[in-house]
Amino acid sequence: MGKRANGEGSVRQRKGKDGRPTGRWEGRISFLDPITDRRRSVSVYGDSARECRAALKKVVQRIEEGQPARDAAVTVADWLKTWRTTALEASDRRATTKALYAGLSRTHLETGDLGAKRLDRLKPSDVEALVVRLRKAELSESTVRQVYTVLRGALEIAVRDGLLASNPVAKVRRPKVTRTEARHLSAVEVQSLLSHARGSRYYAAVVLMAFTGLRRGEVAGLAWTDLDLDKAEMTVRHTLSRVGGELVLSEPKTTRSRRRVPLAAPLVAELRDHKLRQDTERKAAANTWTETGMVFTTAAGTMVDPRNMLRVVEVAAKAAGIEDVGAHTLRHSAAVGLLEGGAHIKAVADILGHSSIAITGDIYGHTSDDAARSALDNLGAMLGTPTP
Missing domain, CATH: 1.10.443.10 (Intergrase catalytic core)
Known part of the structure; x- marks a missing residue:
């Protein structure tokens, strides 16, 4: 058992079936989940005791800040399907807006690489790659911004529900929409x-x-x-x-x-x-x-x-x-x-x-x-x- 500081949890070297050390370390901490009000534990892994203690420290910090100990492992597509039928449907948005957002989610977010990405592994760079892909598909600037808005709003609900500690979309600048002169008749x-x-x-x-x-x-x-x-x-x-x-x-x-x-x-x-x-x-x-x-x-x-x-x-x-x-x-x-x-x-x-x-x-x-x-x-x- 490795030496541990107060509040860091336990750190130990993992062993194989033969009882010998495998070279990998495991850190483990038990805590009271503020969402379920039940005691649960989380494990982290690393190549050294120091690496595990650093990972456990981040977990403790997240818990103390009221965030989930770790992000959810569901895919982006799975979460968006849940969001469409719950939070979006329950919102006070107009029926036309709900239909628009649901359509954008199905068409541009729940498919391809982004939809298959795990929620806990989604990075701001993945969101930027999405914006690039949409622009290359020659979608209008307003549509690109709407897709961004849908994803950002859906992941805000994921943060609210304790599935994410923070929203990676919020770290990406909102796509711009260039104002053009309105077409009018004399x-x-x-x-x-x-x-x-x-x-x-x-x-x-x-x-x-x-x-x-x-x-x-x-x-x-x-x-x-x-x-x-x-x-x-x-x-x-x-x-x-x-x-x-x-x-x-x-x-x-x-x-x-x-x-x-x-x-x-x-x-x-x-x-x-x-x-x-x-x-x-x-x-x-x-x-x-x-x-x-x-x-x-x-x-x-x-x-x-x-x-x-x-x-x-x-x-x-x-x-x-x-x-x-x-x-x-x-x-x-x-x-x-x-x-x-x-x-x-x-x-x-x-x-x-x-x-x-x-x-x-x-x-x-x-x-x-x-x-x-x-x-x-x-x-x-x-x-x-x-x-x-």
Whole structure:
């Protein structure tokens, strides 16, 4: 038995079946597990008594700091599968976020070398190798960051549950996402797109997106009780999205996303016409109509998949000869139009539902040459001619 210091546990040389020393040393310590409240023991091994005492000292330090004596030996994939069905499912995240995180975990984290790695052997360099691999696969910067976020969050739960002493992902810098100038249309292009969308079942929804900058899920999630056409305003209370093959109506992600938005007179007129058309449809459908109370519905009264509204925008843009129109193009166009029309950035942030004006400034901080020149001309007029 080797000499031991107080609190270091016991250290002894290991022996083979023949009773002779094998050249390896074993250190062993007994302690009360703070998680299970039961007494357990941990062994460490080394080529010398000194090496074992050093390893035992680290174990004692971890125990005294309330950390697990040693990290769990389960694989990363096994832990992520457990996390998906427990902590993630029990969280208060939106259903769409849960579905996104679970999909990213299955696709990018639970497969390959990383998924097969033991949790107790995962190093920051393994996480960095993951980031490199994702970038080489030409995933977008935002997707790479989301995968990082999923792994970091899952391993934080592993630390909480006593499976890890520390989170190796937290030691790796969060992958950056380069801000790019938002693609937007000029007022003339928006007018052309709306002209080519006229006649579509969801024309009023496209007009609403163009006039207010609402997201398509917010437009699809509008109920008639959210609109006050007499006061020319509406309140954004829900967003509609498809999760696991079903349409799910949920509250917006942030408090700022739940907002009141004023409505321009032409938009109010269009919505009144739309309501009359819907009332006519409801009467014609009779008992086959499903009453949902939604502003935009299918011919049977049921909720509309937000993707259908996007298709109308894409088809109208193609007919108008406008390229590179995506899910948020009308939203971006409304924001730029408001800013260049002289609206204060705080008002624009409120209309769009941004959590801060910093986000609005980062995305829409640019102006056209004409707007910049007009602003400087106005400032020059206010300052007058410099006195010699």
